[in-house]
Amino acid sequence: MLGEFEIIARYFAPLAEGTPGALGLGDDAAVLSPPAGEDLVFTTDTIVSGVHFLSDDPPDQVARKLLRVNLSDLAAMGARPLGYLLSFTLPATVDEAWIEGFAQGLASDQDTYAVGLLGGDTTSTPGPTTLSLTAVGRVPAGRALRRGGAKLGDIVFVSGTIGDSALGLEILQGRRTVEMESDRERLVDRYRLPRPRMALGRELLERGLASAAIDVSDGLAADLGHICASSGVGAEIDAVDVPLSAAVQRLVESDAGCLVTALTGGDDYELMFTVPERLAGEVGKLAVELDLPLTRIGVLAGAGGVIVRGADGEAMELGPGGWTHF
């Protein structure tokens, strides 16, 4: 087993090279300032082996997922990423190849998202590998996208497709099978590697389109509930309008229960946002510019709560799926 300082020197210090404010990881803390007229934005997420990822998941994908779920929170605020701090808590049984793969995954995504390591902590545990990441981004001062600005009559949009990740996890767990290998690959890939919608969040902010935004992590229905609770409104969406990939459509055709999983499963890391009706036409243009589907799925209506209408026009019974960690 490598020592703490060797792990830092060999694998983490290179990730901090060139990160403004990281001070080469050689100090007690990182130092950072936002550009004039900007606020800094912070978010933190922890993942645990056996809970949020599987112990035989490729370590580079674990690293990239951890970074990306945090970047997704920044995207939901319309923020540009600056850097991140990492707490790396390892059992003695983790071998160096795992650490090396993990660091390689971070290096790869640092290039993709133009972020760098700012600082961190490396400790040991008698339990499972536990990884906490705090991401730091920046937004124009006072203009961060929030959950609480939605108004009755605003239109609800969501990016990309919903449900791939939740069904990919069920496949990995052996709880569901698909006929086509390409469907398996797509769904598992979406579970392992979120695509945080950084450009979408930024453009929604800069164009002043979104009255509220959130990233879909707890599940589409639950996260829409968070917007409704923060904004003091209700929402009505049509399940048939929720965008599904071809792979998920095929699963839903063979088992209607898959639709409930898609609507409540979470881990999508798409952005859901509300747009005043008079601006809704602008969303189509943005979708074309970003080459990213942005789909109208419903409207804010009623006093509270989320109603999801099925194909028969009746409210669906979604159950508690996808809501909490406990």
Place this chain on the structure above:
Amino acid sequence: MLGEFEIIARYFAPLAEGTPGALGLGDDAAVLSPPAGEDLVFTTDTIVSGVHFLSDDPPDQVARKLLRVNLSDLAAMGARPLGYLLSFTLPATVDEAWIEGFAQGLASDQDTYAVGLLGGDTTSTPGPTTLSLTAVGRVPAGRALRRGGAKLGDIVFVSGTIGDSALGLEILQGRRTVEMESDRERLVDRYRLPRPRMALGRELLERGLASAAIDVSDGLAADLGHICASSGVGAEIDAVDVPLSAAVQRLVESDAGCLVTALTGGDDYELMFTVPERLAGEVGKLAVELDLPLTRIGVLAGAGGVIVRGADGEAMELGPGGWTHF
């Protein structure tokens, strides 16, 4: 067992009330700006049950220690604290009373240090309770205290007393006994409850006294080694000059090995700093103003490495104690 959202609503949301930028924990991320002319400073630390604290430690003290070790890193940079993010990773066996005690400890120290909860994450684990905290502070732009500014001839000072915490841990582990109950209480208290030297760090920065600073967490000898490595100098200190509490002095008198534990054991969370010789006289005035012992323990000399001279004038053999987590 409480659900994730209930834990947040009942115990953590109250800790974020009134924290600027926390947005009531109701958004994807916190938003914060430093005052004009200031930089933000970030640090993160993780503690694991059974490794960094004991499972029967009082939960309020665990919380306060976690917050304080992070504040100590801010103090070492000369920063004023602003707030913190918390990742709370819990086994199903943790009961609500533990969570409540933990939150009470945070509330108490939020008042003491004028900080608030900015955001966080609550997840479950099959392993031990694991707690990651990221603290955010502020310093005048470009003036954060660093480890790398020390010069040959600078005088080495340390605040408070050294070794109480490491010997307190040995007492808690049943590896050491003391005759006086009041000694036991002092040493155990110092292990459980660090006193981050916020005012000292701030004054060292504002008065321009320190050429380098660090908080003593890995052990006095190791942390002086960090300053030496960052600054490209060596250091010579005299063990007899290292400030010891009366309780530690009594232990050293009965077992000279306790002196090695004190010098290498870590978890002191005092500040060690270097001062150009022409300014060393100012340190005594600062000690009086802060009502905090600031003791001269040695000088920067030589090309690299730390030499600790014993009472006989010979270099002590300190061994690898206190250096790493692995």
